Amino acid sequence: MDNLKNMQVFEPAFHYNDDGKEHGLLSKFDPGTQTLPKGFQVDPRFRPLPVDIVFEKDVAVTLRDGVKIYVDVFRPANTGKVPVIIAWSPYGKSGGTAPRTTGLFDMLGLDNAMLSGLAKFEGPDPAYWCAQGYAVCNPDARGVAHSDGDIALFGRQEGQDCHDLIEWLAVQDWCNSKVGMTGTSYLAISQWFTAAEQPPHLAAINPWEGLSDVYRDLLMRGGMPDLHFAKRLQVNHVGKGQREEIVAEALRYPLANNELWEDKTAQFDKIMVPAYVVASYSNTLHTAGTFRAWRRMASKEKWLRIHNTQEWPDYYEETNTEDLRRFFDHYLKGEDNGWAETPRVRYAIHDFEGGDLINQPAGEFPPEDVTYIKYYLNGRSRTLTGEAPSQEVAVMYNADPGAEPGLASFTIRFDKETVMVGYPKAHLWVEAKSADDMDLFVLVQKLDTHGNHLQQFIVPNQGALMQDLTERGGSVLRYKGSNGRLRVSARHLDKELSTDAVPAHSFDRVEKLQPGEIAKIEIDLFPIGLVFYPGEQLRLVVSSKNELGAIMPGTPGYVPENKGQHIIHTGGPYPSYLQLPIKSA
Numbered sequence: 001m002d003n004l005k006n007m008q009v010f011e012p013a014f015h016y017n018d019d020g021k022e023h024g025l026l027s028k029f030d031p032g033t034q035t036l037p038k039g040f041q042v043d044p045r046f047r048p049l050p051v052d053i054v055f056e057k058d059v060a061v062t063l064r065d066g067v068k069i070y071v072d073v074f075r076p077a078n079t080g081k082v083p084v085i086i087a088w089s090p091y092g093k094s095g096g097t098a099p100r101t102t103g104l105f106d107m108l109g110l111d112n113a114m115l116s117g118l119a120k121f122e123g124p125d126p127a128y129w130c131a132q133g134y135a136v137c138n139p140d141a142r143g144v145a146h147s148d149g150d151i152a153l154f155g156r157q158e159g160q161d162c163h164d165l166i167e168w169l170a171v172q173d174w175c176n177s178k179v180g181m182t183g184t185s186y187l188a189i190s191q192w193f194t195a196a197e198q199p200p201h202l203a204a205i206n207p208w209e210g211l212s213d214v215y216r217d218l219l220m221r222g223g224m225p226d227l228h229f230a231k232r233l234q235v236n237h238v239g240k241g242q243r244e245e246i247v248a249e250a251l252r253y254p255l256a257n258n259e260l261w262e263d264k265t266a267q268f269d270k271i272m273v274p275a276y277v278v279a280s281y282s283n284t285l286h287t288a289g290t291f292r293a294w295r296r297m298a299s300k301e302k303w304l305r306i307h308n309t310q311e312w313p314d315y316y317e318e319t320n321t322e323d324l325r326r327f328f329d330h331y332l333k334g335e336d337n338g339w340a341e342t343p344r345v346r347y348a349i350h351d352f353e354g355g356d357l358i359n360q361p362a363g364e365f366p367p368e369d370v371t372y373i374k375y376y377l378n379g380r381s382r383t384l385t386g387e388a389p390s391q392e393v394a395v396m397y398n399a400d401p402g403a404e405p406g407l408a409s410f411t412i413r414f415d416k417e418t419v420m421v422g423y424p425k426a427h428l429w430v431e432a433k434s435a436d437d438m439d440l441f442v443l444v445q446k447l448d449t450h451g452n453h454l455q456q457f458i459v460p461n462q463g464a465l466m467q468d469l470t471e472r473g474g475s476v477l478r479y480k481g482s483n484g485r486l487r488v489s490a491r492h493l494d495k496e497l498s499t500d501a502v503p504a505h506s507f508d509r510v511e512k513l514q515p516g517e518i519a520k521i522e523i524d525l526f527p528i529g530l531v532f533y534p535g536e537q538l539r540l541v542v543s544s545k546n547e548l549g550a551i552m553p554g555t556p557g558y559v560p561e562n563k564g565q566h567i568i569h570t571g572g573p574y575p576s577y578l579q580l581p582i583k584s585a
Contacts (some may be wrong), residue, residue: 003259004259004260004263007249007252007253007258007259007260008244008249008260009244009245009246009248009249009252010150010242010243010244010245011242011243011245011248012242012243013143013150013151013237013238013239013240013241013242013243014234014235014237014238014239014243015238016145016146016238016239016240017238018145021099022098022099023092023094023095023098023145023238024092024094024095024096024097024098024101025042025043025094025097025117026042026057026072026094026097026118027092027094027098027145029058029070029145029146030057030058031057031058031059031060032056032057032058033054033055033056033057034054034055034057035052035053035054035055035077036049036052036053036054036055037049037052038050038051038052040053041116041117042097042116042117042118043097043117045102045112045113045117046097046112046113046115046116046117047113047114047115047116047127048116049116049127049130050127050128050131051076051077051130051131052076052077052078053074053075053076053077053118053126053127053130054073054074054075054076054077055072055073055074055118056072056073056074056075057072058070058071058072058146059071059072059073061139061164061165061168063142063149063160063161063164063165064160064164067142067147067148067149067161068147068148069139069140069141069142069147069148069149069161069165070093070139070140070145070146070147071093071137071138071139071140071165072093072094072137072138072139073135073136073137073138073169074118074126074129074130074135074136074137074138075130075135075136075174076130076131076133076134076135079133080176081173081174081175081176081177082133082134082135082174082175082176083134083135083175083176083178083179083180083203083328083332083333084134084135084136084137084169084172084175084178084179084180085124085129085134085135085136085137085179085180085181085182085328085332086136086137086139086162086165086166086169086179086180086181087119087120087122087123087124087136087137087138087139087181087182087183087187088139088141088158088162088165088181088183088187088190088191088194089120089121089122089123089141089183089185089186089187089190090140090141090143090144090151090153090186090236090237091120091121091122091186091236092120092121092140092144092145092236092238093120093138093139093140093145094120094138095120095121096115096116096117096118096119096120096121096123097117098121101121105312107461107465107466107553108310108312108313108459108460108461108466108477109459109460109461109462109463109466110312110313110316110459110460114316115127115316118136120138120183120187122183122184122185122186122187122311122312122315123136123138123182123183123184123187124136124182124183125316128321132325133333134328134332135174135175137165137169139162139165141158141161142157142158142161143237143239143240143241143242143243144237144238144239145238145239146239146240147239148241149241150241150242150243150244151237151239151241151242151243151244152244153214153233153234153237153243153244153246153264154189154190154193154214154246154264155193155214155263155264156193156196156197156263158190158193158194159190159193159194159195159196159197160197162181162190162193162194162197162199163194163197163198163199163202166179166194166199166201166202167199167200167201169201170200170201176332176333177201178201178203178331178332178333179199179201179202179203179332180202180203180204180205180206180328180331180332181194181195181202181204181205181206181207182205182206182208182324182328183206183208183315184208184209184210184311184312184315185208185209185210185285185286185311186210186233187208187210188207188208188209188210188286188290189207189210189211189212189289190210191205191206191207191210192207192210192212192266192268192271192293192297193266195270195271195272195273195275195297196266196267196268196270196271197270198270198272198273202273203273203274203331203332204273204274204275204276204327204328204331204332205273205274205275205276206275206276206277206278206324206327206328207275207277207278207290207293208277208278208311208314208315209278209279209280209283209286209287209290209311210286210289210290210293211285211286211288211289211290212265212266212268212289212290212292212293213264213265213266213289213292214246214261214264214265215250215256215261215264215265215507216256216265216288216289216505216507217285217286217288217289218230218285219246219247219250220250220254220256220507221288221485222439222440222484222485222486222487222490222505222523223486223487223489223490223505223507224439224485224487224558224560224561225250225251225254226558227247227250227251228550228555228556228557228558229285229550229551229552229555230246230247230250231247232552232554232555233246234246234247255507255508255509255510256506256507256508257506257507257508266293268292268293268296268297268298269296269298270298271293271297271298271299272298272299272300273299274299274301274302274331275297275299275301275302275303276302276303276305276324276327277290277293277294277302277303277304277305278290278304278305278306278307278311278314278315278320279291279294279304279305279306279307280306280307280308280309280310280311280314280348280458281306281348281350281479281482281526281527281528281529281530282310282456282458282476282479282526283310283311283476284475284476284483284526284548284551285476285551286311287526287527288524288526291365291423291527294365295502302344303327303342303343303344303345303346304344304345304346304347304365305323305345305346305347305359306345306346306347306348306365306529307320307348307358308348308350308356308358308456308458309458309459310458310459310476310477312459313458313459313460326338326339326342327339327342343361343362343363344362344363344364345361345362345363345364345365345367346358346359346360346361346362347360347362347365347367347421347529348360348529349419349421349529349530349531350456350479350529350530350531351530351531351533352446352454352455352456352479352530353454357531365421365422365527366421366422366423366501366527366581367421367422367583369583369584370421370422370581370582370583370584371581371582371584372422372500372501372579372580372581372582373386373579373580373582374386374427374577374578374579375412375577375578375579375580376388376389376570376571376575376576376577377395377410377428377540377568377570377571377576377577377578378393378410378570378571379393379394379395379568379569379570379571380393380571382395382408382409382410382411383410383411383412384410384411384412384538384540384578385412388571388575388577389570389571389572389575390571390572391571391572392569392570392571392572392573392574393570393571394431394567394568394569394570395408395567395568395570396408396433396565396566396567396568397544397565397566398565399432399435399438399544399562399563399564399565399566400562400563400564401559401562401563403544406543406544406545407541407542407543407544407545407547408541408542408543408566408568409539409540409541409542410539410540410578411447411537411538411539411540412537412538413535413536413537414532414533414534414535414536414537414538415534415535416534416585417531417532417533417534417585418531418532418582419530419531419532419582419583420528420529420530420531420532420580420581420582420583421528421529421581421583422501422527422528422581423501423502423524423525423527423528423581424444424482424484424525424526424527424528424578424579424580424581425484425501425502425503425522425523425524425525425578425579426442426484426522426523426525426540426542426576426577426578426579427520427521427522427576427577427578427579428440428520428521428522428523428542428568428569428576429518429519429520429521429568429569429570429574429575429576430488430518430519430521430566430567430568430569431513431516431517431518431519431566431567431569432488432513432564432565432566432567433564433565433566433567434563434564434565435513435562435563435564435565436489436512436513436514437487437488437489437512437513437561438487438488438513438544438562438566439485439487439488439544439560439561439562440485440486440487440488440521440523440542440543440544440566441483441484441485441541441542441543441544441545441546441547441560442483442484442485442486442523442525442540442541442542442543443480443481443482443483443540443541443543443547443548444481444482444483444525444528444538444539444540444541444578445480445481445538445539445540445541446481446530446532446536446537446538446539447536447537447538447539448536448537449535449536449537451537453480453539455478455479455480455481456478456479457470457477457478457479458477458478458479459477466478469553470553472549472557473548473549473550473552473553473555473557474549474550474551474552474553475548475549475550475551476551476552477552477553480547480548482525482526482527482528482530483525483526483547483548484523484524484525484526485523485546486505486521486523488513488519488521489510489511489512489513490505490507490509490510490511491505491511491519491520491521491522492505492506492507492508492509492511493505493506493522494506498522501579501581502524503522503523503524504524518569518574528580528581538580540578542566542568544560544562544566545560545562546558546560
């Protein structure tokens with residue numbers, strides 16, 4: 001632990017503006033208890049409360065090291081003991097009414113009136129949950145706003161802090177001793193780390209799309225220092241102390257084999273609590289981490305639902321909220337409500353043409369009837385074939401910045417309906433000319449019968465502004481296909497964690513290419529659920545730049561460190577292929 005502290009970088013936190021506006025209408029420090037009556041509205045933009053709610057504001061909670069944090073607790077009035085749900089993040093416990101939240105929802109086409117304004121950004125709405133006999137706790141994490149201490153960004157510190165909050169809540173006179181966690185994005189990520197600390201009174205978790213390995217999912221995906229979104233995250237680190245500067249840490253420690261990044265990787269083997277995990281194929285920030293955690297967590301009682309939209313509309317959709325309530329009713333209230341019979345996996349199949357299927361039941365992911373099939377790259381015909389070409393053909397493109405087209409693609413047309421559900425991967429033989437490294441980006445696209453690229457908006461707003469924002473960016477808002485990336489010098493595989501379906505890289509060494517060297521690489525692609533109808537095509541794109549652009553609008557895209565020429569070897573002694581999970585007809 002001492003070595004970890006020596007590796008961490010801290011800078012002064014950003015100023016917390018306590019004006020009751022920037023960080024939400026209830027952001028002023030004002031300890032006390034009041035009852036919000038049925039029909040109360042925090043602001044006319046938000047829904048009225050369906051029941052009387054006791055609101056305990058700015059309650060002090062002391063952590064194991066003496067640091068004091070402040071939490072808001074909402075609980076139903078005039079009831080007996082109830083379970084409590086925690087929404088843990090650094091985003092501010094009053095952030096549901098903050099302009100950055102309401103403005104974001106407006107941009108995405110989400111109705112702010114669907115919530116009460118008491119919900120933390122990305123968290124559960126007390127208006128709904130109190131009406132169902134639950135309390136909701138919105139904490140300001142260590143160092144955030146008025147809470148003491150220095151702000152940590154992900155890792156065991158947050159897990160330990162939330163552990164202490166759970167144990168404090170469990171013994172309050174209004175609590176039935178059962179505590180759960182829910183929320184999307186950061187509120188999901190914090191659940192991996194908290195559950196690994198095994199707090200005795202944590203009864204169930206609901207991670208709704210959240211990365212689980214900060215190095216591999218956020219900072220250095222594929223071994224590339226893509227740091228812009230991490231910089232954006234740190235804007236939320238407002239308070240009176242220091243904040244962890246994760247971007248500076250990534251630049252100082254670019255390899256994964258050290259205590260710093262180990263601390264920011266969830267300890268999956270210690271996550272044993274019942275879990276209802278929600279994922280999508282399309283979230284370019286969270287997809288890989290959510291599926292990784294689902295595969296590797298030790299929980300015996302775990303469920304996975306894969307949806308076909310974006311995390312925020314999915315989280316607040318009424319049917320899904322009711323589904324989550326059944327899970328919590330079972331584990332936090334002890335109700336025998338049939339939840340145990342829920343299929344362990346419910347997955348989606350996109351078709352990009354308005355015919356998506358959702359809630360397809362299975363006992364595992366991928367489903368039991370999936371077979372992995374290799375489709376070989378043919379450099380002569382630029383196709384994907386079922387047999388490896390006997391003749392070697394190299395495909396070359398210019399990788400210099402701004403060079404066009406800067407990519408090479410291969411297609412296959414399906415003569416019958418073909419469904420893919422599972423983990424694709426690319427197995428390639430590559431060479432760099434006039435360079436000693438390559439930043440490679442891989443994309444699996446669906447084309448219609450005429451060769452047009454199909455894609456899908458996954459937020460309600462599909463207007464001109466959203467078209468613009470997602471044309472070359474905003475990749476979490478518009479699904480364009482399964483993607484992967486790899487810096488070739490980071491190609492070394494972790495033999496313990498790699499499987500034939502999902503290669504895992506160690507990121508513990510740099511292996512530059514020698515002149516004329518042809519390297520064998522494997523690139524893990526995001527899991528997929530996609531149907532191709534007769535006559536439609538799949539296009540595999542290997543590119544020198546990220547065709548999807550940045551994660552969110554307003555965030556700069558990563559600029560690859562490429563130059564010279566990229567050569568993709570196919571056929572003969574270099575049988576490059578795309579492996580796809582094909583579901584039995």
